[in-house]
Amino acid sequence: MSYSSGGFRIAATGLSWPSLQPGGLNTYFKSICEELSKRNQLDALICNENKPEAPDRIKIHNIGSNGLSLWKRRDLMQRYAADFFNRQPVDVLYSHFAPYGVGPALEARKRGIPVVMTFHGPWTEEMKIEGQGLKHLLKTTMAKSIEMKAYGLADKFIVLSETFRDILHQQYRVPLQKIHIIPGAADVERFHPPADRSEVRTRLQLPQEATIILTVRRLVNRMGLVQLLEAWRHVAQRHPDHILLIGGKGPLREELEAKIREYGLDGQVKLLGYVSDEELPLYHQASDMFIVPTQALEGFGLITVEAMASGLPVMATPVGGSKEILSKFRPELLFSGTDSQAIKNGMLRILGERTLLPGREECRAHVLENYTWERVAEQVEDVFDQVVNRKAAAGC
Template sequence: MEWLPESPGSGVGRVYHGLIRHLPGEGVGVSGLVTGSPQVSASGAPVQAFAAPDASLPRRLWRLRSAVRSRTAEHRPDVVAAHFALYTLPYLDLLDDIPLVIHFHGPWARESDAEGDSALVVRLKGCVERIAYRRAHRCIVLSEAFKSRLVHTYGVPANRVRVVPGGVNVDRFDVALSPADARTRLGWPPDRPTLLAVRRLVRRVGLGTLVDAMQHVRARVPDALLLVAGKGPLADELRTRIRHHDLDDHVRLLGFVPDEELPVAYRAADLSVVPTQSLEGFGLVAAESLAAGTPPLVTPVGGLPEVVRDLSPDLVMESASTTALQEHLVAALNGSLSLPGGAECRDFAAAYYDWPVVAQRVRAVYEEVL
C-alpha cells in the first residue's frame, strides 16, 4: 500500500518495510511492489513503485496487474506475498500455480464501517476480502484474535492460518538516554507524571475515551500529563473535548511525530497507553513501547492483550470503558500496580518482537507452501 520512508505512520507500512529489510537476512530473496514516487526505486531497497498513491483507483489496479505480469514473466517467484486484499485481486488469475501468502493486517470492511462509510462500500470491501483470503494458500495474522476473525468472518480454513506477531527494531528503540534526558531533548516538562499515546486520530482507537478518563486522573494525580502523538480526522473533535473538560494543561495533542523521534518520545514517558475500543489486531505501538523500556497499558481488545500479558497481566486493563481506563491509569501512576521495569520490557521485546525473530517465523510460513 505504501513505502514507509515516504509515507510513515501506518502499521501495515511498518510491517512491510521491516520484512523487506530483514527477510534477506533469513535467506529469503525479496522483490517488492508498492505505491509511491519514482524515487522508491532509487532508495537502495529491492522495491519498485507501480503507481503513485494518489493515482485513480483504476489506474493503480491496472498498473499493479501490469507490474505483476511483467515480474512473473521475467522471473517466476517461489511465493507471492500480499499485504492488502484490494491490491491482491487484480492479479489472482496471473498466478497459475505460484503459491500465494496473504498477510492479514485487519478487517478492511469492518474498519470502513467503524469510520462511517456507506453500507454499499462496506459490502464491496467485504466481498473483495473474502475473494482474496479464500484464494490464499496461507494467511499470516498478527494475533490469535485476528486468526479467529479470519476463520469466522471470512471463512478461511483454520489450518491455513498462521500467527506471527509484528516486528520492532529493538536496537533502534533502545535509545541511550535516561527518561529525564529524553524529556529535555523533546522540551517536555521534566517532573510531571507523563503518559504517551501514539495513535492515528480515528474513532476506533479510543482517544476520546482516554481524554474523558483524564478528568478523573487529574483529580487523583494533579500533575498528570497526557501527550497524544499522531494526526487524523478527529483532531478538531479531540481539541473541543479537551477544552470542554478544562484539560488544556493536562492533555496535549503533539500532532505527527516523525518516525526518528518516536524512540525518544517513548523513552521520555513514564507509561504509554493504547486505549483501543475495537478492531486492534496486534498493537505495534505496544511492542515499540516495550522496546523503548516503557510499560504500555492496553485495553483488552483484539490482539492487544497477547502483546503484553506474558510479561505482566497488570499491563492489561479490565475493559475499554472510561471507568476502567481512569482507575487503571491512577493505579499505575500512584504505584499500586507492580509494573515491569525498563530492562524487563526491553528483554521481552527482544525475545518476541525483534525483527530477526519475526522474519525467521515468516520465512517458515513461506516454506510451508513450497
C-alpha cells in the same frame, strides 16, 4: 528454491513505506521486507510514486500513486505484476493488502506461483466503523467482495494474533489449517531505553519533573482517544503534575481539541500531531508509561512492543493483540474494559502505586525474547518453505 539452498525469490506487495504513508501496516511491511531481504532476494511492489529510503538489497517498484482511484491502483498493480512475473522467476508472492494483492495473486496463480497473504485485519469492518450513509455502505460492500476474492487465492495466511485468526476463519471462511499465527515485532535497535532521559526531555522541550503518559495513534474513533480523554480528566484531578501526550493525525483532531477545552485540560494534554520516524523513539524514551486505549480491531499492536522495547511500561484495553501481549507478560496492566471508567480506574490504580509497574529492563527483555523481526522472518520463511515445497512435490 528453499532457504537452505540460497534463499527465496520473493515478490512482496503492499501499500507503502511508513516514511511515505504512516501506519502500522506499512511499518510491518517495511520491517519484514528489510529482515527477509537479508537472506532472500526481495522485490517490493508498492503503490506510491515516491521511492522510500531502503537498503540496496531491496528493489522497490513504484506503481501508481495515492492520487488515483482505488480501482485504478488495483488494475495497475495487476498489470505490473503480470509483466514482472513474465520477466523473472519468483518463488512466492507475499501479499499485505487485499486491494493491491488480489491482482498480483490472480497473475501468480496463472503461473503456478504460491501465494502467502498476511491478514492485517478486516479492512471492510474498519471502514464501517469510520463512516455511514448509503454511499459508504456501497463502498464497504465492494470492499468486502475484493477481500473475499483476494483471500480465495491464497495458499497460506499469516496473522499477527489469535484474534485475527478467529476473524479470518469465522468472517472470511478461511480454513484453520491455512492460517499461521506469527506475532509482530519491534525494531530493537531503533527502540531502546534512553542513555539520558533528562537530555531527551530537554531536546523535546518537555518538563523534567512531570510524569508523562504517551499514546501514538491514528486519530479515528476506534482508537479510543475520546474515552482516554474522558478518563484523563479524572486522572488529572488526582495527579495535576501528570501530562498526557497524544501523537498522530486524523479526522478526530477537532473533536479532541474541543474535549480538551471542555474538560479544562489545556495544561495537561498536548496533541503532538504527526510524530516523525526520527522523533518517535525519543518520545518513548522521554515518557513514563504508554497507553493503548483501542476500542476495536487491534490486530497485534506494534506500538505496544515498540514501547516495551524502549523500556516503557504499557497499559492497554483488553482488545486483540494488546490483550495477548500483556496477558503473557503482566496481565495487571490490562484495563478491565474499553470504556472511560475502566481506563480511569486502571490508570489511577497503577499511577497511585508505581511499584506495580515493571522496570525498563523487564519490559525490554520480554521483547528481546519474544518479539524481534529476526524471529518473525524465520517463521515467515518456514511458511514459504511449506508452500514452495508443496508446489515442488506437486510438480514431481
